Amino acid sequence: MKKIMLTAALLFAGITASLADNDRPIALDKLPAAAQTFLKTHFADLTLAYAVEDPKFVGSEYEVTYTDRTEVEFRPNGEWSSVERRYAAVPASIVPAQISDYVAKSSFPNQYIKKIERDAYTWEIELSNGIEIKFDREFHVIDIDD
Known part of the structure; x- marks a missing residue:
């Protein structure tokens, strides 16, 4: 029983470690619909620098950065969780x-x-x-x- 528990713990640790800091670039049209609508409504006049998807154990979180260093973070369902503007x-x-x-x-x-x-x-x-x-x-x- 100890071997099974140890194996399960090591497997879980390996899966968690493989998901850590695994950001990957994505196109804006790959964001959840709610996130796309939010960006079109509030930041249509800004120029996109990049967008990344951060896979989590369940779902993914998203971060969008514009050339003026505005950053918007989204939950897996597409709701915004953070908005930061450097100069406005x-x-x-x-x-x-x-x-x-x-x-x-x-x-x-x-x-x-x-x-x-x-x-x-x-x-x-x-x-x-x-x-x-x-x-x-x-x-x-x-x-x-x-």
Whole structure:
């Protein structure tokens, strides 16, 4: 029984290691439909530098980079998980109103959001001055890091 368990553990470790850092370039039309629609809606005016697929144990994640160094990351289902713009604000249409209102009414009124990330439990933004603000699902501030 120990041999079977050891063999299974080694096999699992080998599969996991073979999937690590296995990014491969892809064409935009190979992205999930939701990701293609998101890019056409919010970044149609930018020039594509490259897109990569990152295979995971289940599904793939995607990253699209534009020539102005804008980066957009997608989950396997095509929903965006992160948008980062180096020299401009992220599109206002992807920022929840509660977050936009907080930034506008807080002590950061002249700053813009250059990065936004979301997961099932939190939203995190980075302002143009480098301050990072984390929100819970109800958009209450849970952390500010400068």
